[in-house]
Amino acid sequence: MNRSIFKRLKITFLSAVVMLSASCAMTTEEYNAAVVETLVNAQGNIVATGYAVISVQPHDNPAQQRLLSIRASKLDAYRSLMEQVYGQYLDVNTTVGQLVLESDTFRARVQGVIYGAYLVSITPVGDDTYEVTMSLDRGIVSDLRTLYLEQMTSHSGA
Incomplete structure (x- = not known):
């Protein structure tokens, strides 16, 4: 495609x-x-936002929970950047018996390397969530895609 x-x-x-x-x-x-x-922001850069809930973070100290939530939301934003750069690998299995759907399972995976992303904002959303927005320069996106395609080509020819 x-x-x-x-x-x-x-x-x-x-x-x-x-x-x-x-x-x-x-x-x-x-x-x-x-x-x-x-x-995509005004400069043509890819923008991604990640979210994390504060109260579910594994710590008794509320300040530490907030820090963990910021870290988790940053990782979620990185995941979103990777999805935009590399796409997602989907594994789908559907079972039909006697013309009736018996099961339908989906698994999604994204894998790649992101470098050069910069933090745009860290924002509390409501009382229990943090939102982190990150951006990735379009030139770096092009480099990442080129490196990825070269790596895939070298693995398939080996």
Whole structure:
């Protein structure tokens, strides 16, 4: 699947998710602009946001729980950056018996290296969540993809 089709599918999927949660007063153009804005900033860099809940962090000290939540939300943002750079590997199994769906399982995995990402913001959301936003320069994204494709080519030829 070429990159432009994948990008259109991703934007369509994100559009559907946002549209389901957005108000009906928003026009399609406004909605599409909002979706694209959340993935790419004004300089063309990839932007990703991660979230983590404070109260579930494994520590008795509230200050330490907050720090752990910030760390977890930063890792979630890195995961989101990796998904945007490398895509996701999906493993799907569907079992049908007597024309009836018996089971349907999905497993998703993302793997890669991210370097050069910078922290845009750390924001408390509500009373029990942190949001971390990170950005990755489009030049670095291009380098990462090139390195990844070279690595995949060298492994397949060995």
